[in-house]
Amino acid sequence: MLNRRSFLGTGAAAGLGATAGNAVAKVPPSIHRHVTLGKTGLNVSEIGFGSASSQDAALVRHALDRGVTFFDTAESYRFGWSEEAMGEGLKGVRDQVILSSKTKAGAADSEAEMMEALEGSLRRLQTDYLDIYFNHAVNSVDRMQNEAWARFTERAAAQGKIRFRGMSGHGSRLAQCLDYAIDNDLVDVVLCAYSFGEDPDLYAKLRHTFHFVAIQSDLPPVLDKARAKNIGVIAMKTLMGARLNDMRPFEEGGRTYAQAALRWVLSSPRVDAALISMTSLDTIDEYVGASGQEEERAEDIDLLGRYAALQSARYCRHGCNKCEGACPEGVAIAEVLRTRMYDVDYRNPALAVEDYAKLGGGAQACLTCEHQACTNSCPFGIPVPEFTTDAARRLG
Ligand code: SF4
Numbered sequence: 001m002l003n004r005r006s007f008l009g010t011g012a013a014a015g016l017g018a019t020a021g022n023a024v025a026k027v028p029p030s031i032h033r034h035v036t037l038g039k040t041g042l043n044v045s046e047i048g049f050g051s052a053s054s055q056d057a058a059l060v061r062h063a064l065d066r067g068v069t070f071f072d073t074a075e076s077y078r079f080g081w082s083e084e085a086m087g088e089g090l091k092g093v094r095d096q097v098i099l100s101s102k103t104k105a106g107a108a109d110s111e112a113e114m115m116e117a118l119e120g121s122l123r124r125l126q127t128d129y130l131d132i133y134f135n136h137a138v139n140s141v142d143r144m145q146n147e148a149w150a151r152f153t154e155r156a157a158a159q160g161k162i163r164f165r166g167m168s169g170h171g172s173r174l175a176q177c178l179d180y181a182i183d184n185d186l187v188d189v190v191l192c193a194y195s196f197g198e199d200p201d202l203y204a205k206l207r208h209t210f211h212f213v214a215i216q217s218d219l220p221p222v223l224d225k226a227r228a229k230n231i232g233v234i235a236m237k238t239l240m241g242a243r244l245n246d247m248r249p250f251e252e253g254g255r256t257y258a259q260a261a262l263r264w265v266l267s268s269p270r271v272d273a274a275l276i277s278m279t280s281l282d283t284i285d286e287y288v289g290a291s292g293q294e295e296e297r298a299e300d301i302d303l304l305g306r307y308a309a310l311q312s313a314r315y316c317r318h319g320c321n322k323c324e325g326a327c328p329e330g331v332a333i334a335e336v337l338r339t340r341m342y343d344v345d346y347r348n349p350a351l352a353v354e355d356y357a358k359l360g361g362g363a364q365a366c367l368t369c370e371h372q373a374c375t376n377s378c379p380f381g382i383p384v385p386e387f388t389t390d391a392a393r394r395l396g
Pocket residue numbers: 315316317320321322323324333334337377378379380382384
C-alpha cells in the first residue's frame with residue numbers, strides 16, 4: 001500500500017508520453033499524489049492553488065484540468081476579487097474540491113464581526129461552506145488569544161459554514177504564534193511560510209559545496225509539534241522569494257528550480273501539502289510537474305544551493321527577525337522587507353502597498369535617517385538600510 005511518502009508518479013517522465021510509432025508527444029503534466037491533512041481527514045492534491053496574486057477563473061479551471069483539488073483564497077486578496085474569480089472557476093465542481101479562505105480576525109474583533117467576514121467570503125465564493133477557515137497572517141499571539149475566535153469557529157462549524165479552523169502566518173513571530181495555537185488546541189490545520197531556506201537539513205547537505213550561514217529557525221520544532229498532534233501542515237512561500245527568472249539559465253532537461261523547491265518541501269516529513277500562487281497557465285504546468293516526485297535528486301540540491309547562494313544576501317527569511325530592535329526609530333525591519341519582496345520579487349504591488357500601509361509609519365523614517373544604526377544588523381548580509389529606504393520610496 002502506498003503512503004504519503006511513496007513514489008507515485010511517473011515523475012521523471014512527467015510531461016512526456018509515447019505516441020504511435022517512435023514519436024514522442026508532450027502530454028500535460030498533472031497531479032500525481034494526494035495527501036491527507038492530518039486529523040481533518042481532508043484529502044487534497046499535494047500542490048494547491050494559491051490566489052494571492054491572481055483573480056482569474058480561467059486559471060482556476062486550468063488547475064482543475066491538471067488535477068489540482070485544493071484551492072485557497074482570502075477575503076483580502078485583490079479586495080475580494082480573488083474569491084469572486086475562484087467562485088466562478090469552481091462553479092459546478094465545488095463539492096469535488098477542498099476550498100479554504102481566510103480572514104484577519106483581530107485581537108479585539110467580536111464574534112459578530114468574524115461571522116460577517118465569513119458570510120462575505122461565502123457569498124463571493126458562491127458556496128455554503130468552507131472546508132478550512134484560517135485566521136490570516138497572524139503575527140501576534142493576542143489575535144489567537146481572543147476568545148471570540150474560538151467561540152466563532154465553534155459556532156460557524158455547528159452551523160455547517162466551516163468544517164475546520166486554521167491559522168496562517170509568515171511574519172517574524174510566526175513560530176511563537178503557531179506554538180500558542182498548537183498548545184491551546186486552536187487549530188486543525190496550519191498554513192505557514194516554509195521553504196528549503198528554513199530547513200537546516202538542506203544546509204547540512206550543502207556545506208561541502210557552498211558557504212552558507214544557515215538560519216537557526218524556530219520553525220522546524222514547532223512544525224514537529226504540529227505533526228505530533230496530527231495537525232495538518234501546509235507550506236507556502238516555498239520558493240524563497242520566487243525569483244524564478246534568475247534561475248532559468250541554470251535549468252536543464254526540463255527540470256526547474258521551482259519544481260526542485262516544491263519537491264524539497266513536499267518530501268519533508270514536517271509538511272503535508274504546499275500552496276503556491278498560480279498566476280499563469282505556464283507556471284501552473286510547471287508547478288504541477290513537480291507532483292509525485294519524492295526521491296531526492298542531486299540536480300535538485302544543486303539548483304537549490306545555487307539559488308540560495310544567489311539570493312542569500314537579498315532574501316529576508318520568514319520568521320527570522322534577528323534584526324529586531326536594531327532600529328532606534330522603531331522601524332519593523334523584517335515586516336518592511338517582506339512588503340518590499342511582494343513588490344520587487346512577487347511583482348504584486350497591490351499586496352505590497354496594502355500590507356505596507358498596515359505597518360503604520362512603515363520605513364518612512366529611513367528616508368531621512370543619518371545614523372543608519374541598522375547597518376550590519378542582518379547576519380545574512382542583507383543591506384538593511386538600502387532595502388528599507390527602497391521600500392519607503394516604492395510603497396510609502
Ligand atoms: S533582515 Fe536579515 S536578520 Fe532581519 S529578518 Fe530579514 S533575514 Fe532576518
